[in-house]
Amino acid sequence: MKYMNKSITELHEMLVKGEVTSEELVKESLELSHKVQERCNAFVTIMDDASGGEVNDELLSGIPYGVKDNYSLKDVLSTGSSNTLKDYVPFFTATAVENLSKHGAIPVNKTAMDEFGMGGTGTTGHTGVQKNPWDLTRMCAGSSSGSAASVASGVYPYALGSDTGDSIRKPAAYCGIVGYKPTYGMISRYGLFAFASSLDHCGVLTRSVRDAAIVVDGMKGIDKYDMTTWDSSNIHLNDDLNDDVKGKKLFYIKELVDIENYPDASDELKKHLEIFNETVEKCRSLGMTVEGVSIDKKLLEAIPSVYVVISCAEATSNMSNLTGIVFGPRSDGNNYYEMMKNYRTTGFSPLIKRRFVIGSYVLQTENQERYFKNAQRVRRLVVDTIKEQFKKYDGLILPVGTGAAKHLDGSLDALNSGTSALEDHLQIGNFGGFPSITIPDGFIDGLPVGVNITGNCYDDQNVLNIAYALEKTMNYKGQIAGGEE
Amino acid sequence: MAKYFVTIGLEMHCEGSKTNSKVFSSARNEYTDIPNANIRPLDMGFPGTLPVLNKEAVRMALMMSIILHAKQPEYMYFERKNYYYPDMPKNYQITQNPPEDCVGMGGYLDIIREDGSTFRVDIDNFHLEEDAASMNHLYDTSTIDYNRAGNPLFELVTKPCLHSADDAVSFLEYVRAIYQYCGISEADSKKGHIRCDVNVSISDDENTLGTKVEMKNVNSFGGVHDCIVYEIKRQSELKDAGRYDEVIQETRRWDEESGTTIHMRDKVDAEDYKYFVEPNIPKFKITQEWIEEIRKSIPELPYERKEKYMGEYGLSNYDAGILIKDINTAQYFEKCIELGADAKSAANWITGNILGYVYKYEINIEDLYLTPERLNVILNSMKEGKISSKQAKELFYMVLERKEEPDDIMKSVGMQQISDDSTLTNIVSEVLSENPSQIEEYKNGKTNMFDYFVGQVMKKTRGQANPVKVKELLNTELSKR
Numbered sequence: 032m033k034y035m036n037k038s039i040t041e042l043h044e045m046l047v048k049g050e051v052t053s054e055e056l057v058k059e060s061l062e063l064s065h066k067v068q069e070r071c072n073a074f075v076t077i078m079d080d081a082s083g084g085e086v087n088d089e090l091l092s093g094i095p096y097g098v099k100d101n102y103s104l105k106d107v108l109s110t111g112s113s114n115t116l117k118d119y120v121p122f123f124t125a126t127a128v129e130n131l132s133k134h135g136a137i138p139v140n141k142t143a144m145d146e147f148g149m150g151g152t153g154t155t156g157h158t159g160v161q162k163n164p165w166d167l168t169r170m171c172a173g174s175s176s177g178s179a180a181s182v183a184s185g186v187y188p189y190a191l192g193s194d195t196g197d198s199i200r201k202p203a204a205y206c207g208i209v210g211y212k213p214t215y216g217m218i219s220r221y222g223l224f225a226f227a228s229s230l231d232h233c234g235v236l237t238r239s240v241r242d243a244a245i246v247v248d249g250m251k252g253i254d255k256y257d258m259t260t261w262d263s264s265n266i267h268l269n270d271d272l273n274d275d276v277k278g279k280k281l282f283y284i285k286e287l288v289d290i291e292n293y294p295d296a297s298d299e300l301k302k303h304l305e306i307f308n309e310t311v312e313k314c315r316s317l318g319m320t321v322e323g324v325s326i327d328k329k330l331l332e333a334i335p336s337v338y339v340v341i342s343c344a345e346a347t348s349n350m351s352n353l354t355g356i357v358f359g360p361r362s363d364g365n366n367y368y369e370m371m372k373n374y375r376t377t378g379f380s381p382l383i384k385r386r387f388v389i390g391s392y393v394l395q396t397e398n399q400e401r402y403f404k405n406a407q408r409v410r411r412l413v414v415d416t417i418k419e420q421f422k423k424y425d426g427l428i429l430p431v432g433t434g435a436a437k438h439l440d441g442s443l444d445a446l447n448s449g450t451s452a453l454e455d456h457l458q459i460g461n462f463g464g465f466p467s468i469t470i471p472d473g474f475i476d477g478l479p480v481g482v483n484i485t486g487n488c489y490d491d492q493n494v495l496n497i498a499y500a501l502e503k504t505m506n507y508k509g510q511i512a513g514g515e516e
Numbered sequence: 517m518a519k520y521f522v523t524i525g526l527e528m529h530c531e532g533s534k535t536n537s538k539v540f541s542s543a544r545n546e547y548t549d550i551p552n553a554n555i556r557p558l559d560m561g562f563p564g565t566l567p568v569l570n571k572e573a574v575r576m577a578l579m580m581s582i583i584l585h586a587k588q589p590e591y592m593y594f595e596r597k598n599y600y601y602p603d604m605p606k607n608y609q610i611t612q613n614p615p616e617d618c619v620g621m622g623g624y625l626d627i628i629r630e631d632g633s634t635f636r637v638d639i640d641n642f643h644l645e646e647d648a649a650s651m652n653h654l655y656d657t658s659t660i661d662y663n664r665a666g667n668p669l670f671e672l673v674t675k676p677c678l679h680s681a682d683d684a685v686s687f688l689e690y691v692r693a694i695y696q697y698c699g700i701s702e703a704d705s706k707k708g709h710i711r712c713d714v715n716v717s718i719s720d721d722e723n724t725l726g727t728k729v730e731m732k733n734v735n736s737f738g739g740v741h742d743c744i745v746y747e748i749k750r751q752s753e754l755k756d757a758g759r760y761d762e763v764i765q766e767t768r769r770w771d772e773e774s775g776t777t778i779h780m781r782d783k784v785d786a787e788d789y790k791y792f793v794e795p796n797i798p799k800f801k802i803t804q805e806w807i808e809e810i811r812k813s814i815p816e817l818p819y820e821r822k823e824k825y826m827g828e829y830g831l832s833n834y835d836a837g838i839l840i841k842d843i844n845t846a847q848y849f850e851k852c853i854e855l856g857a858d859a860k861s862a863a864n865w866i867t868g869n870i871l872g873y874v875y876k877y878e879i880n881i882e883d884l885y886l887t888p889e890r891l892n893v894i895l896n897s898m899k900e901g902k903i904s905s906k907q908a909k910e911l912f913y914m915v916l917e918r919k920e921e922p923d924d925i926m927k928s929v930g931m932q933q934i935s936d937d938s939t940l941t942n943i944v945s946e947v948l949s950e951n952p953s954q955i956e957e958y959k960n961g962k963t964n965m966f967d968y969f970v971g972q973v974m975k976k977t978r979g980q981a982n983p984v985k986v987k988e989l990l991n992t993e994l995s996k997r
Contacts, residue, residue, distance in 0.1 A: 103564045222564040229795035257566050258797055348598050351607030352561035367602055394790035
């Protein structure tokens with residue numbers, strides 16, 4: 032590895048100085064893609080015909096990157112890691128990718144994922160399991176599993192992800208890198224295969240906070256094809272990035288991070304929370320205040336169920352367009368309904384079908400009030416509760432998950448009771464559309480773990496600055512899985 | 517048949533044909549015979565596509581809501597109606613779901629019958645949604661045209677407050693006229709712009725409601741009228757025979773060919789559409805300022821125009837009512853007035869000969885070769901005595917059939933009324949000179965001989981003599997002899 036372990040700014044400087052050409056970067060990135068494909072099964076498509084591009088003042092120009100396979104890319108296979116779209120080649124490009132192209136960025140592969148983003152393991156895609164580059168017996172988490180594995184392996188400085196529950200931020204933590212999803216509507220979702228529209232976010236996985244700022248600067252912008260986008264032209268995340276966070280106030284949720292709440296905590300969980308406490312201390316050393324806030328445990332424990340109800344309901348409707356008639360591999364049948372039924376029965380994995388059943392069930396007239404409407408009410412309650420805290424605090428800081436990457440063979444994992452809220456709290460960021468970033472903050476037995484900072488809507492700069500300052504207090508910035516070859 | 521109390525409710529769908537693009541997609545909203553020409557990725561449900569609301573369609577919907585005296589929502593939002601059908605590739609329709617907030621809630625419209633009496637129609641709701649594709653079912657295959665899919669569709673739902681087929685049609689005709697006058701839709705049923713669902717029930721008296729039967733997709737007002745009449749008869753006959761339990765809550769289809777309604781599905785088969793709020797269209801506030809702006813921009817409505825026709829031009833309620841029914845007819849009439857035609861005479865011609873011709877050949881008045889300008893030539897020629905009214909009518913059909921200018925036809929067929937005194941005097945003298953014995957009879961008191969002389973003059977002039985003049989001159993000439 033010569034170049035691809037470097038940051039965007041480093042590569043840009045080298046390109047501008049003529050120390051390396053865009054062509055050489057693309058070539059190296061493609062070579063590494065094939066290696067990582069063998070090791071981690073990270074890609075659906077490697078675009079071997081990709082070539083270097085123009086280098087100009089734009090930081091992203093001429094630098095290769097990866098695109099999660101649920102982003103539409105014109106003339107390139109885009110499957111969402113699903114058999115139902117295994118032959119689908121879009122004739123238009125997602126706005127976020129289009130925007131990056133305008134900045135001269137060069138896509139070199141499509142990364143594998145959980146089928147249509149509906150999973151948190153990186154094991155449900157139609158091309159098989161993504162393995163964690165830090166330990167091939169472990170998962171990357173998902174759904175942006177391929178993006179996480181490839182960025183952590185140093186295939187390029189960044190890859191696009193999408194995040195409906197924690198699909199950028201958890202794989203980033205498991206793979207020891209940075210995962211950032213900005214405020215809802217900052218990046219257009221046009222061209223991103225919909226999973227749950229009210230929760231879906233575009234975002235990026237990188238190896239440094241600055242790179243995350245640079246990439247999102249390039250992806251964002253109001254889009255006439257997405258009504259939920261807003262004008263962020265006065266926001267310049269990279270230009271305004273600074274580490275002066277003195278006087279900022281953070282809070283954590285006591286019910287989630289106090290070790291007393293987990294009487295049968297595993298060693299791993301204990302260590303994870305210790306690392307979190309050290310991270311909190313680092314925040315304080317930067318001049319920030321960090322306080323514990325108590326939030327109703329019942330409300331916290333409802334979060335995963337609320338997520339399941341809303342995301343499954345929206346998903347079952349969003350994915351009704353997958354019939355195999357207009358696009359996708361058409362199935363046989365004696366009539367339209369049979370063709371559609373055969374296509375969907377054979378095309379979707381059992382996990383997705385289960386979610387569709389849940390989604391349909393909670394939307395049925397007789398169940399809708401009890402499940403779907405109540406879930407929406409609790410979602411509002413959770414968001415209001417957190418927003419109330421954002422009146423006093425600049426951000427919420429919490430550990431990501433219950434520890435390091437889980438084993439692909441689940442039976443090997445230590446079990447803790449009462450940790451579901453800790454495992455899934457990142458969904459708060461999707462409920463509220465909050466800007467949210469995960470950065471690595473330590474290791475347990477050679478495996479990386481992460482910490483998350485979430486702020487109020489439109490307060491992306493603040494969230495990035497806090498993460499940027501905190502990143503400087505640790506040695507994990509730019510780290511490559513397994514060290515550099 | 518009339519012994520039962522009839523209750524009718526209507527759902528009227530009108531495709532908004534006057535926006536530039538579709539209601540949630542940037543594809544053109546334009547009628548074309550080329551199938552599947554106006555399509556964007558969203559209309560075919562391609563992954564990653566998102567709906568973008570057409571503000572113009574919302575403005576039109578709000579205008580209609582104001583005209584219907586309905587309540588406008590504080591916030592506008594849309595809902596998904598989930599169902600699998602090939603006419604909707606997303607497999608959900610973006611619509612509104614009353615009684616949840618929609619563009620118009622409640623309201624009413626007062627309707628004037630042909631005889632001048634009025635009745636009020638209560639509105640349940642008025643909402644905006646996207647149209648589905650049009651399908652054509654052939655012998656062993658079906659074709660789908662997505663041109664229409666995604667066009668704005670306005671749905672007006674009345675309360676069950678109508679009691680006769682005639683009133684139902686009067687209401688529908690007036691609402692159609694409003695759509696046209698407001699520039700929302702051509703509301704052309706030949707282009708499939710108007711589609712109705714009709715609910716009919718009968719009961720013993722007005723305090724009870726019978727079992728409601730629904731007829732879907734009735735595509736003409738004639739069909740609405742006939743299916744109501746048929747349904748009343750069908751239900752009444754069953755009730756008469758003590759078999760009212762056979763009238764079930766069901767959806768039936770109006771079969772134009774047989775003039776009957778046919779069972780489609782039972783109420784229990786009704787699909788659960790699993791409505792939920794469309795997440796890709798953020799709720800937005802409808803400001804009072806916007807409402808007022810729209811209110812001010814409402815153009816002259818059909819009944820306002822009708823009053824003008826009756827007041828200013830002295831037309832009858834009946835004639836004025838016919839003229840305003842279709843905006844193109846009203847515009848045709850007004851153009852005639854503008855060209856100086858006598859209002860009553862123009863109205864007579866339009867409501868009689870012209871609409872008769874238009875209905876018979878199923879063409880639109882605005883496509884007629886006989887434009888107001890050409891009609892005016894005919895009317896003026898008649899007024900100036902150049903042609904008789906009989907000739908005018910002949911000329912009218914000749915113009916339409918030959919597609920030639922009325923002046924040219926009058927010249928080429930020698931159609932001209934002879935009103936010139938000296939010419940006519942010569943002919944009258946000639947006739948009298950040829951008939952001395954008849955003059956004798958006339959002088960002896962056989963006054964009906966006068967008509968014989970008129971007839972002879974007309975014969976000599978091949979009907980072109982001005983009969984009034986001929987009579988005048990005959991009197992003069994006869995007195996001389």
